[in-house]
Amino acid sequence: MKALSAVTVAADRAPDAIAQCQTVCSDCNLRELCVPCCGLTRHEKDVAERLAFHRSRVRRGASLYRTGDRFASLFGVRSGFFKKLALLEDGRHQVTGFKMAGELLGMDAIGTERHTGNAVALENSEVCVIPFAGLQALAQEIPSLQRHFRRTMSREIVREQGMMLQLGTMSAEERLALLLLDLSRRFAMYGYSSTEFNLRMTRDEMGSYLGLKLETVSRILSRLQGEGLIRVKQKFIRILDRPRLEQVLGRRQD
Amino acid sequence: MKALSAVTVAADRAPDAIAQCQTVCSDCNLRELCVPCCGLTRHEKDVAERLAFHRSRVRRGASLYRTGDRFASLFGVRSGFFKKLALLEDGRHQVTGFKMAGELLGMDAIGTERHTGNAVALENSEVCVIPFAGLQALAQEIPSLQRHFRRTMSREIVREQGMMLQLGTMSAEERLALLLLDLSRRFAMYGYSSTEFNLRMTRDEMGSYLGLKLETVSRILSRLQGEGLIRVKQKFIRILDRPRLEQVLGRRQD
DNA sequence: CGGAACTTTGACACATATCAAAGTGTGTGG
DNA sequence: CCACACACTTTGATATGTGTCAAAGTTCCG
Numbered sequence: 001m002k003a004l005s006a007v008t009v010a011a012d013r014a015p016d017a018i019a020q021c022q023t024v025c026s027d028c029n030l031r032e033l034c035v036p037c038c039g040l041t042r043h044e045k046d047v048a049e050r051l052a053f054h055r056s057r058v059r060r061g062a063s064l065y066r067t068g069d070r071f072a073s074l075f076g077v078r079s080g081f082f083k084k085l086a087l088l089e090d091g092r093h094q095v096t097g098f099k100m101a102g103e104l105l106g107m108d109a110i111g112t113e114r115h116t117g118n119a120v121a122l123e124n125s126e127v128c129v130i131p132f133a134g135l136q137a138l139a140q141e142i143p144s145l146q147r148h149f150r151r152t153m154s155r156e157i158v159r160e161q162g163m164m165l166q167l168g169t170m171s172a173e174e175r176l177a178l179l180l181l182d183l184s185r186r187f188a189m190y191g192y193s194s195t196e197f198n199l200r201m202t203r204d205e206m207g208s209y210l211g212l213k214l215e216t217v218s219r220i221l222s223r224l225q226g227e228g229l230i231r232v233k234q235k236f237i238r239i240l241d242r243p244r245l246e247q248v249l250g251r252r253q254d
Numbered sequence: 255m256k257a258l259s260a261v262t263v264a265a266d267r268a269p270d271a272i273a274q275c276q277t278v279c280s281d282c283n284l285r286e287l288c289v290p291c292c293g294l295t296r297h298e299k300d301v302a303e304r305l306a307f308h309r310s311r312v313r314r315g316a317s318l319y320r321t322g323d324r325f326a327s328l329f330g331v332r333s334g335f336f337k338k339l340a341l342l343e344d345g346r347h348q349v350t351g352f353k354m355a356g357e358l359l360g361m362d363a364i365g366t367e368r369h370t371g372n373a374v375a376l377e378n379s380e381v382c383v384i385p386f387a388g389l390q391a392l393a394q395e396i397p398s399l400q401r402h403f404r405r406t407m408s409r410e411i412v413r414e415q416g417m418m419l420q421l422g423t424m425s426a427e428e429r430l431a432l433l434l435l436d437l438s439r440r441f442a443m444y445g446y447s448s449t450e451f452n453l454r455m456t457r458d459e460m461g462s463y464l465g466l467k468l469e470t471v472s473r474i475l476s477r478l479q480g481e482g483l484i485r486v487k488q489k490f491i492r493i494l495d496r497p498r499l500e501q502v503l504g505r506r507q508d
Numbered sequence: 509c510g511g512a513a514c515t516t517t518g519a520c521a522c523a524t525a526t527c528a529a530a531g532t533g534t535g536t537g538g
Numbered sequence: 539c540c541a542c543a544c545a546c547t548t549t550g551a552t553a554t555g556t557g558t559c560a561a562a563g564t565t566c567c568g
Contacts, residue, residue: 086419090504094419112408154366157411164418165340165348168465172524202546211422213525218548234533234547250344426556456514467557472516488515488565 057126058082064105064119064127071109073129077101080125081200083209084108085118093118095209097160098183098201102190107153122200167211175210176220177248180230184239196238224248311380312336318359318373318381325363327383331355334379335454337463338362339372347372349463351414352437352455356444361407376454421465429464430474431502434484438493450492478502 055078058064064075067087082099096117099105105127109115139146163182167175188194199206203214203221210217221232229245231238239245309332312318318329321341336353350371353359359381363369393400417436421429442448453460457468457475464471475486483499485492493499 086416088420088423092423094423096419110408112405112412116412151366154364158366158370161415161418162340164415164422165350166342167422168418169342169346169348203548204546214547215526215549216524219524222548457516458514468515469517469558470556473556476516 054129055126056129057124058121060121060123060125062121064121065109065115066118067115069115071106071113071115071132073106073131074135075105075119076128076130077103077105078126078128080127081122082119082125083122083201083205085120086116087118093208095201095205097163097209098122100186100190103186104152104156107156110153122205172210172212172216172220173223174249175212176206176217176224177245179206179210180237180239181242181245181249184242194239195242196236199235199237308383309380310383311378312375314375314377314379316375318375319363319369320372321369323369325360325367325369325386327360327385328389329359329373330382330384331357331359332380332382334381335376336373336379337376337455337459339374340370341372347462349455349459351417351463352376354440354444357440358406358410361410364407376459426464426466426470426474427477428503429466430460430471430478431499433460433464434491434493435496435499435503438496448493449496450490453489453491 058080064082077099079101081101082105083095084097084099084105085093086096087093099119105119106115108117110132135149139149163178166178170178183197183199184194187197201209203217206212207214207217212220221230224230224245225232227244229239229241229248231240312334318336331353333355335355336359337349338351338353338359339347340350341347353373359373360369362371364386389403393403417432420432424432437451437453438448441451455463457471460466461468461471466474475484478484478499479486481498483493483495483502485494
């Protein structure tokens with residue numbers, strides 16, 4: 001895959017795997033989501049030495065992986081922004097999620113042999129490639145890692161399923177509020193501002209994710225701005241009145 | 255849990271676990287979905303002897319498990335019909351799927367410690383209780399079982415996610431066609447008629463699953479009947495023109 | 509037989525999609 | 539550096555699908 005051909009920067013300054021891993025993870029914003037390096041004891045970290053990591057750049061518009069690709073690695077997003085796509089049988093496709101720096105990509109494929117969707121960079125990005133075979137071998141020896149990993153994976157599945165479930169019963173306004181608050185929370189979690197951020201996706205991509213047309217997305221954003229809940233200027237979003245934005249989600253009692 | 259208190263019939267005629275398991279599985283319609291008993295070699299079956307199975311009845315309207323219940327067992331549906339429910343934070347709930355004889359229930363909880371949803375019997379049913387701890391121990395020793403199990407689980411997740419994904423972009427008519435064809439396919443898979451069957455769920459439950467109101471479900475069924483695609487009489491469904499019903503799903507080209 | 513639960517159908521309201529056109533921003537090549 | 543093309547966004551007018559409310563019909567079961 002072209003996107004993964006770039007020489008890793010980390011390899012230059014860190015000749016052996018563990019040093020590299022430490023370099024990667026110490027100043028890395030993957031935090032608790034970085035499965036192999038966090039929550040391990042000294043000894044376990046030694047064992048982790050066997051895992052070979054490397055970084056890789058993905059240019060805007062390039063795919064990190066595609067539907068049907070053999071599943072070999074997980075990807076930690078070090079910087080940048082991705083969308084996940086599902087291809088429907090009839091050739092159309094739908095955005096199934098967004099991933100930002102600090103989050104893991106590729107878990108959709110665990111259990112199957114192949115990736116079940118595409119991951120496309122929405123801006124020039126950098127990922128940490130985590131070979132799954134090595135990770136699994138490691139997990140055999142370190143039960144805490146096994147647990148951590150299973151928990152992360154299932155949380156991911158529950159979160160995404162819950163999201164999709166809810167979307168089915170929500171109005172367009174509720175969907176937008178949910179997306180904005182979700183992005184806000186995640187930006188905050190990884191150390192960015194929770195009240196101002198730039199959307200990396202287009203209205204069309206938001207709509208695809210939320211099950212709305214791009215015009216509807218645009219209209220609702222304008223409406224939320226008109227009501228003083230947010231400020232919108234193209235891709236820039238500022239949350240002006242979080243409580244009321246949360247109320248949009250809260251006021252559904254049937 | 256009340257629902258699981260019934261004395262197992264199988265235990266009476268089969269004193270030891272393996273004999274019981276064979277009894278259960280040989281005339282059981284779980285087929286390839288019955289994780290522990292299928293695809294095992296002679297030796298592996300011996301190992302499987304350790305797994306204690308039992309059967310249990312669940313009366314119409316009773317819960318097999320509830321949200322938050324400690325996850326201890328998987329359930330193979332031997333006979334009957336279940337709906338799965340998700341409880342949304344605001345107290346409302348939504349049908350997330352239906353399970354018929356031959357299918358597995360409880361996989362939603364794997365990875366977490368607790369069940370993430372309810373399973374309610376829509377008619378008097380019988381399940382095969384599969385203790386997960388034993389299953390997992392067994393899987394440690396039998397790699398093929400491990401694989402089989404992971405594959406079954408991930409297929410389940412992919413199928414359900416795909417379903418929910420698609421629903422988001424479909425019209426009411428497409429949703430109904432999808433549900434009818436899905437049920438038809440599954441009835442056929444387990445040896446029942448694929449062209450005539452009785453729905454076990456109400457219009458309201460179909461609607462909850464499909465993201466539609468019960469009146470809409472009723473109207474669409476009437477419309478499909480008017481067009482000669484199906485015959486509807488209350489809960490009875492006969493598929494009259496499968497090709498055209500499939501076309502309802504196929505004619506979505508954007 | 510009577511009541512409860514479920515289903516069907518109609519009239520109407522409303523949210524979102526569709527179609528169309530103008531506006532804004534961005535990158536590229538001259 | 540400008541100009542042009544292209545991609546994306548906004549807004550309006552209108553169409554359409556589904557929800558809502560209401561009432562009558564059906565089936566089931568005590």
